[in-house]
Amino acid sequence: MVQRWLLHPAAKPVLWLLLAAPAASLLWRGFHDALGPNPAEALIRGLGDWTLRLLCLTLLVTPLRTWTGWHALARWRRSLGVTTFLYGTLHWLAYAWLDQGLDWAALVHDVAKRPFILVGTAAWLAMLPLAATSFNAAIRAMGGRRWQDLHKTVYGIALAGLLHFFWVKAGKNDFAEVALYGMVILGLLTWRWQRWRIGN
């Protein structure tokens, strides 16, 4: 039943609409002065939150397939991965523009000086090769094995994203959300690690 929905021709467009909705909502509210007293902060944080959520969702696809047998989910993994990259890009651009005023000297200084921004920027840059090879021709050109190895860096990116978020929240000693994302990401990594161990 679920498989049939997942394979429906409308499934992909619906998925794209759902994935675009948070960004569309944030941007619409941003341009209509509906993001509260500090709209720049709300926009940057909102985009960052969604980057992390989509990263978790991307990592969830494979375990979910295994647990439920909904193999058609595989069709969604790349869409989720590419969307994660797009949200990460918007998040970084919003920071560069709204927080740093697109002043490149200030940006370089800020990125170099502040570990949490450095790690966040590194995580975003590390997503670039994954996004750039996210089409079928790239997989054929690289060969499945090498493509898979490259895309395993997503686990490192997830940990870097988590560290970035941890440092953002550390200033307020407010770790409830960090713990939540941490449990999800570490849980998903542990699941994979155990599968590899068994597989080997």
Added chain:
Amino acid sequence: MHPLKDRGFRHPVASDITPRDLWQNRRQWMQAAAAAGMGLAGLSSLNAQAQALTGPGKLPKLAAGRSGVAGAIVMDKPTSYADLTHYNNFYEFGTDKGDPGRLADSLQTRPWTVTIEGAVQKPRTFGIEDLLKLAPLEERIYRLRCVEGWSMVIPWIGYSLSQLIKQVQPTGNAKYVEFVSQANPAQMPGLRSGVLDWPYREGLRMDEAMHPLTLLAMGLYGEVLPKQNGAPVRLVVPWKYGFKSAKSLVKIRLVEQQPVSSWTRAAPEEYGFFSNVNPHVDHPRWSQATERRIGEDGLFTRKRPTLMFNGYEAQVGSLYAGMDLKKYY
């Protein structure tokens, strides 16, 4: 009588709130007196600005005269009442800036007492009604710079903290002042979190506490303090980062040793004792060179440069003469 200092008026206690029309008449009278009596063109526009600074009328009125303290009235456009009451750091009600505006209603601000003790000859507990009539209330328009990199402009009502401290006659041992905020878990849901060591504590050096700009605030926008802004009585130290200005005060202690503030205890490398606004000393995790004015700068407006001592250098710079402000941050 000096029309600007407003010393000749009777001042209300919380139980006898001035009717709105009377209070507005008095402002018009002040405006006329200032314009006619002083003959200074700038003053009438200043007073016109002050006259517009009334809250939405939800809270009891608090009449106040315009402050004559040097630097007490900045010319910046005040932050809107809505932003000022819905974008707050008051962790006793939660760490999200929307939490205090949503949850602070549970705080009971009557009855309320503030105890002043320690190195003083006459320790005393003041009821909030005593505090409201202890000295003439003044309206002061201060900049507020948060350590997080945003700022507001707030029309406070209160009087210099020194007025209160003089009442208890500090002894020679009083070198510092420690402020303790209310910490009642039944009324403050944020206390369940371990974000900070409760109750919230802050401190000032004695000369900082006695500086005329250091304000004991009991109102804003012509009304008593909204609960999310630290009702019923709080500290405002305009040249320091916002967290130095402790809210909902219950105790003030004059002490010999430098007190350890809650934020210094939580992260000493990030939050020093002085915490003066200083664009040249970065927070370990972000620059302090610029700031975003809440509600005024649009989404794509560049942040504005932060001023040394938040723009109060002329008034307070001498307090720190010869000090290495990078070391004593």
